[in-house]
Amino acid sequence: MNEEVTASSWAIEAWGLTKSFGDRYALRGIDLKVSRGEHLVIFGPNGVGKTTLVKILSTLVKPSAGSVRLDGIDIRDKPAQSRRKIGLVSHQTFLYDDLTIYENLKFYGKMYDVPDLEPKIREVVSWVQLESRLYDRVGTLSRGLQQRASIARAVLHNPSILLLDEPEVGLDPHAITVIRDALGSINTGSRTVVMTTHNLERGLELGDSVIILDRGKIVYQASKHEVDTLNFKQIYDQCTGIGK
Amino acid sequence: MNKVFTKILAIFWKDILAEFRTKEIVTSVLVFALLVLVIFSFAFGTRADAMELVAPGILWTALTFGGVLGFNRVFIMEKENSRLEGLMLCPVDRAVIYWGKLAGSFTFILAVAVVITPIFLVLLNLPLFLPRLALIIVLATLGFAAVGTLFSAVAINTRARDIMLPILFLPIAVPVIVAAVKATALVIAGRPWGDMLVWLQIIIVFDIIYLVIATLVFEFVVEE
Numbered sequence: 001m002n003e004e005v006t007a008s009s010w011a012i013e014a015w016g017l018t019k020s021f022g023d024r025y026a027l028r029g030i031d032l033k034v035s036r037g038e039h040l041v042i043f044g045p046n047g048v049g050k051t052t053l054v055k056i057l058s059t060l061v062k063p064s065a066g067s068v069r070l071d072g073i074d075i076r077d078k079p080a081q082s083r084r085k086i087g088l089v090s091h092q093t094f095l096y097d098d099l100t101i102y103e104n105l106k107f108y109g110k111m112y113d114v115p116d117l118e119p120k121i122r123e124v125v126s127w128v129q130l131e132s133r134l135y136d137r138v139g140t141l142s143r144g145l146q147q148r149a150s151i152a153r154a155v156l157h158n159p160s161i162l163l164l165d166e167p168e169v170g171l172d173p174h175a176i177t178v179i180r181d182a183l184g185s186i187n188t189g190s191r192t193v194v195m196t197t198h199n200l201e202r203g204l205e206l207g208d209s210v211i212i213l214d215r216g217k218i219v220y221q222a223s224k225h226e227v228d229t230l231n232f233k234q235i236y237d238q239c240t241g242i243g244k
Numbered sequence: 245m246n247k248v249f250t251k252i253l254a255i256f257w258k259d260i261l262a263e264f265r266t267k268e269i270v271t272s273v274l275v276f277a278l279l280v281l282v283i284f285s286f287a288f289g290t291r292a293d294a295m296e297l298v299a300p301g302i303l304w305t306a307l308t309f310g311g312v313l314g315f316n317r318v319f320i321m322e323k324e325n326s327r328l329e330g331l332m333l334c335p336v337d338r339a340v341i342y343w344g345k346l347a348g349s350f351t352f353i354l355a356v357a358v359v360i361t362p363i364f365l366v367l368l369n370l371p372l373f374l375p376r377l378a379l380i381i382v383l384a385t386l387g388f389a390a391v392g393t394l395f396s397a398v399a400i401n402t403r404a405r406d407i408m409l410p411i412l413f414l415p416i417a418v419p420v421i422v423a424a425v426k427a428t429a430l431v432i433a434g435r436p437w438g439d440m441l442v443w444l445q446i447i448i449v450f451d452i453i454y455l456v457i458a459t460l461v462f463e464f465v466v467e468e
Contacts, residue, residue, distance in 0.1 A: 098261075111335075111336060
């Protein structure tokens, strides 16, 4: 593949990503390319390296080997500039319980130099339908409402890349539906989305392309058109060794 | 530069707001410091000759150990709910996070000092208006807040963080505490500025050295 030609045309490029914790390898030479506006879904059982991969892409964890470019920018060379392009939603909200949703968003807005912060806060809060709870302390909200506030936090600075690390973990079915709607409303335009999930049905519904990780390696990769959705559960089980 | 200051201020204000609602740090430090003052003042009595010897030690024991209690809490609020990761995701230099947290810890300890120092002066029959003592407290508190904030970030990732912080912090903070005790003793004895200048210089040099070191190494402390 011609790297020079494609260098700036991809939202995410990763080469040979390896991460080890002592003698245990979480990732083993991951190569990944995600085009702008693409929705990539990463499947895999617990402990195969999904969260580690997301943490490396979000600059929270440094890889032991390999490199990452976001919109053509190497995250090691310009970490602050790279972080501006990223919004991360994980099962942790990163919100302060003793502050209201408004105060949390105002704080993060200042940290990201968001221009016209007040109207922007109103806009993102309306996307996740939290207008009526804007001045409630985060600690008083249910887990589902907190997660919606977390989504508002993640998109406040209008990131071009949205990383979703199992955002539905620990939520009841109703909350999951509301979160899906909220994610649907913010995924407009050319935002690139990378999502990790255990939920095969939901992942296939959202993804333009899917990969399956197993023991730190990509063991399956396909675009939405190539995926055999009817037999995907079997493919997943085979790839991850489940049921053997 | 203006943007950097805005972000430091944002972290500082966020901590102040959270503390204003929970009162976790100031209350625990204040109660501890007051207890130390009261117990020591009863133990040593109010004889002028004894007071001149032990009073500076009492004040700085209260502030230092109270400070350790406070520093233990500084990064706990960031550890819960992985908020430190939220901060680390922000497009800012890690030193900005350090200075924001330092501003908070410095203010909390200083607020405690503002309350306990007059009580200390009254309990020990000392004059209430001692501007030189105020200067020593501000400078020394800045020094040990600089070290305490850094080691609070180090200790937060250890299992026995409550024990780890004083073990790491106290040996490093000894020079500034000793200098503060010596300078305070000279103020209480009514000695002129010139006599305490050397101790003030030690405190200022300590402040500068540890502010610079902590700013430079904080990135390595919080980065995975």
